[in-house]
Amino acid sequence: MQNLLQNLNPEQLAAVTLPPQSALILAGAGSGKTRVLTTRIAWLIQTGQVSPAGIMAVTFTNKAAKEMLTRLSAMLPVNTRGMWIGTFHGLCNRLLRTHYRDAALPQAFQILDTQDQLSMIKRLLKANNVDDEKYPAKDLLYFINNAKDQGLRAHDVEAYEPITRKFAELYELYDQQCQREGVVDFAELLLRTYELLSRNQPLRHHYQMRFKHILVDEFQDTNDLQYKLLKLLAGYGEAQGGALFAVGDDDQSIYAFRGANVGNMSAFERDFHVKNLIKLEQNYRSHGHILDSANYLISYNAKRLGKNLRTDQGQGEQVRVYEASSDLEEAQWIIEEAKNLMADGIPRSEIAILYRSNAQSRVIEHALFAAGLPYTVYGGLRYFQRAEVKHAIAYLQLMDNPHNDSAFLRVVNFPTRGIGARTIEMLQGAAEQYGISLYASVPYMTGKAGSSLGAFVKLVEGARFETQQLPLPEMVRVVLERSGLLTHYANEKEGADRVENLEQLVDAAAQFVQEEGFGQQAPAHLGPQAQAQAGELVVSEDGVEILDADAPLPAVMSPLSAFLSHASLEAGDAQAQVGQDALQLMTVHSAKGLEFDAVFITGLEEGLFPHESSSREADGVDEERRLMYVAITRARRRLYMSFTQQRMLHGQTRFNMKSRFFDELPDESLKWLSPRVQGHWFANNKKTTAWDDAQFRNAGTDNKIAQQITQKSGNGSGWRIGESVSHAKFGEGVIVNIEGGAGAARAQINFGSAGMKVLDLSVAKLERL
Numbered sequence: 001m002q003n004l005l006q007n008l009n010p011e012q013l014a015a016v017t018l019p020p021q022s023a024l025i026l027a028g029a030g031s032g033k034t035r036v037l038t039t040r041i042a043w044l045i046q047t048g049q050v051s052p053a054g055i056m057a058v059t060f061t062n063k064a065a066k067e068m069l070t071r072l073s074a075m076l077p078v079n080t081r082g083m084w085i086g087t088f089h090g091l092c093n094r095l096l097r098t099h100y101r102d103a104a105l106p107q108a109f110q111i112l113d114t115q116d117q118l119s120m121i122k123r124l125l126k127a128n129n130v131d132d133e134k135y136p137a138k139d140l141l142y143f144i145n146n147a148k149d150q151g152l153r154a155h156d157v158e159a160y161e162p163i164t165r166k167f168a169e170l171y172e173l174y175d176q177q178c179q180r181e182g183v184v185d186f187a188e189l190l191l192r193t194y195e196l197l198s199r200n201q202p203l204r205h206h207y208q209m210r211f212k213h214i215l216v217d218e219f220q221d222t223n224d225l226q227y228k229l230l231k232l233l234a235g236y237g238e239a240q241g242g243a244l245f246a247v248g249d250d251d252q253s254i255y256a257f258r259g260a261n262v263g264n265m266s267a268f269e270r271d272f273h274v275k276n277l278i279k280l281e282q283n284y285r286s287h288g289h290i291l292d293s294a295n296y297l298i299s300y301n302a303k304r305l306g307k308n309l310r311t312d313q314g315q316g317e318q319v320r321v322y323e324a325s326s327d328l329e330e331a332q333w334i335i336e337e338a339k340n341l342m343a344d345g346i347p348r349s350e351i352a353i354l355y356r357s358n359a360q361s362r363v364i365e366h367a368l369f370a371a372g373l374p375y376t377v378y379g380g381l382r383y384f385q386r387a388e389v390k391h392a393i394a395y396l397q398l399m400d401n402p403h404n405d406s407a408f409l410r411v412v413n414f415p416t417r418g419i420g421a422r423t424i425e426m427l428q429g430a431a432e433q434y435g436i437s438l439y440a441s442v443p444y445m446t447g448k449a450g451s452s453l454g455a456f457v458k459l460v461e462g463a464r465f466e467t468q469q470l471p472l473p474e475m476v477r478v479v480l481e482r483s484g485l486l487t488h489y490a491n492e493k494e495g496a497d498r499v500e501n502l503e504q505l506v507d508a509a510a511q512f513v514q515e516e517g518f519g520q521q522a523p524a525h526l527g528p529q530a531q532a533q534a535g536e537l538v539v540s541e542d543g544v545e546i547l548d549a550d551a552p553l554p555a556v557m558s559p560l561s562a563f564l565s566h567a568s569l570e571a572g573d574a575q576a577q578v579g580q581d582a583l584q585l586m587t588v589h590s591a592k593g594l595e596f597d598a599v600f601i602t603g604l605e606e607g608l609f610p611h612e613s614s615s616r617e618a619d620g621v622d623e624e625r626r627l628m629y630v631a632i633t634r635a636r637r638r639l640y641m642s643f644t645q646q647r648m649l650h651g652q653t654r655f656n657m658k659s660r661f662f663d664e665l666p667d668e669s670l671k672w673l674s675p676r677v678q679g680h681w682f683a684n685n686k687k688t689t690a691w692d693d694a695q696f697r698n699a700g701t702d703n704k705i706a707q708q709i710t711q712k713s714g715n716g717s718g719w720r721i722g723e724s725v726s727h728a729k730f731g732e733g734v735i736v737n738i739e740g741g742a743g744a745a746r747a748q749i750n751f752g753s754a755g756m757k758v759l760d761l762s763v764a765k766l767e768r769l
């Protein structure tokens, strides 16, 4: 036990060894919150206060859950199987699988990812002749998810406006459709669990008694429904229930746009009469300049619970700031700096390149590819979301649950087998008429349509029958072949990658079977037989149908069902593919909780970061600032920031001003790499220094780049893009573009409230600021 606790500071030690009551650990980035949470689990078990089965821990991503389990297995010589560690979605999936009957779900219910959900909504709008200009599918998607995140069913929505009424009506139809198909969306996993537990008292009591300790990481980003669920499990207002141990950082609350409510922290303190509130202020992650930058920046936010961070690691190096002429040049600069870092011995996987919007990654990726540097993108199109993989998954889904209409429509005519749009329309008509799934409607079809659809059903049934006795990876292989997918892509001109991706699915299945501990001998039965083979549900003392507490999850599911859930849940996880020796590209949102030796924060421009959408919301810029705080605090030793004078985004060239966040960072912690910037941008209105090529070269940047930039900005007008100017009539402004050469140059200038003007530079009386 000594081992477990010996590397903790006094506050951490106090937090880890708190008595079994509800507690809130409020602490800044890198102060060891996640470490404390993990160590507390190990300590509780090691001191015999709870068995592994009495632990529920909630993490923000599947990857974080895996990491926590790995750590715990290393710390503890006990079987960690019985612990429930996962994301809210993963844990709810597990609960609903175990109690599918009570939750009124088919045993092989399937999970819709956001993409499937959207296509289902589009079908629903079409089937109901709803004008999708007036009621766009994406708006309805948002409406439904938002309502569910708040715990509201269609009839709970307060619908005063006609549009809300219509949306609520469609929400109701959507839910009915999901139920018919045996599918649930991500938000439904939570809502269904919440409803199940609130209505079913014996079941609720069972879990309240079982989970003596519920521990939640990243608590600041829980939404209303998640908090309500935690309250149920922890027995709020009831006689029994475990202790809720929450760790979080209000300054890192960055998911308000998805319904996260940082107010849950104070609500928790109040609701659970939290007496144990511990703050951790020692940061173990970052060097001084990095931490100073984070502290300084976040102090510009008004509503904070208040805490600071200090480090013993020394100031380290300053934050390097670079102004690029364009996004292309920004990418080149990143590559040069990354190469320097690697030459210093920093592994590629310890270098992260962060951006605010996914769209920014294209240019960076392209440059990395051209430079031959391996990289991984999180949050892009992940493996399980690729078209060919989704097609293969759809066949497997149909074998497991033929009533999944999304899966049916995806592959009924893929690869093409002569089933036309007309046939599908007729089939949809029949399904609508009888209120059944497409699959179940096939027998009602006659003639040519009937026979071609019949052949498809036969194909699916045949594959199911043929693979019944096979282990999961074998099953996947047979399906890839029988479906015709492999042949289809092999015949495609550039299908080699896709064939490779499909073949990887066999490996993914093999890895899954191994990691989840499905016995090698156990045949991958489908349907109810699997349950009998793998482990019976038993009735517990309190009359609840449960699994043996130590039984692994798969006992309630066939390996195929488990694998399909895994695929859907992982498709929704922004951090699915960490750990390769490659540069790490990701949005700031998906960097939460992670740390790297070196971090680049790119695109620090007004409109991009802070994002333009933030100006429309009350707390918008504060939320962006928290996001910037998250970005800064990912870095251990080196931090870089960059912005550009112009960039292509969504097909437009934009000229943005540098981010306001630069004015909110401590001067002494920044090192400006481009000297022209120094004179110009410093907040205290120092005079602009003219563009100085020689100085720029001295700053150590690649000569070729320097020349390119000189050519670009050397328009001979004597002015440059980004300069602040003043005009007698229009006031102060910023030059956003310059056209034409010396003598005939015209500048496009943003005068703020006076608007955008184009002025002839040989005539206009402009002053430098």
Ligand code: ATP
Residues within 6 Å of the ligand: 007, 008, 009, 012, 027, 028, 029, 030, 031, 032, 033, 034, 035, 036, 249, 252, 283, 284, 285, 592, 593, 594, 595, 633
């Ligand atoms: P975030 O807010 O970013 O999620 P966090 O508060 O969860 O951060 P951790 O990730 O738990 O912080 O810890 C940050 C780093 O500091 C980790 O590398 C961790 O191993 C290390 N660390 C935490 N506590 C100590 C300690 N007492 N001694 C040495 N290293 C520590």
Ligand code: MG
Residues within 6 Å of the ligand: 033, 034, 035, 217, 593
């Ligand atoms: Mg953490």
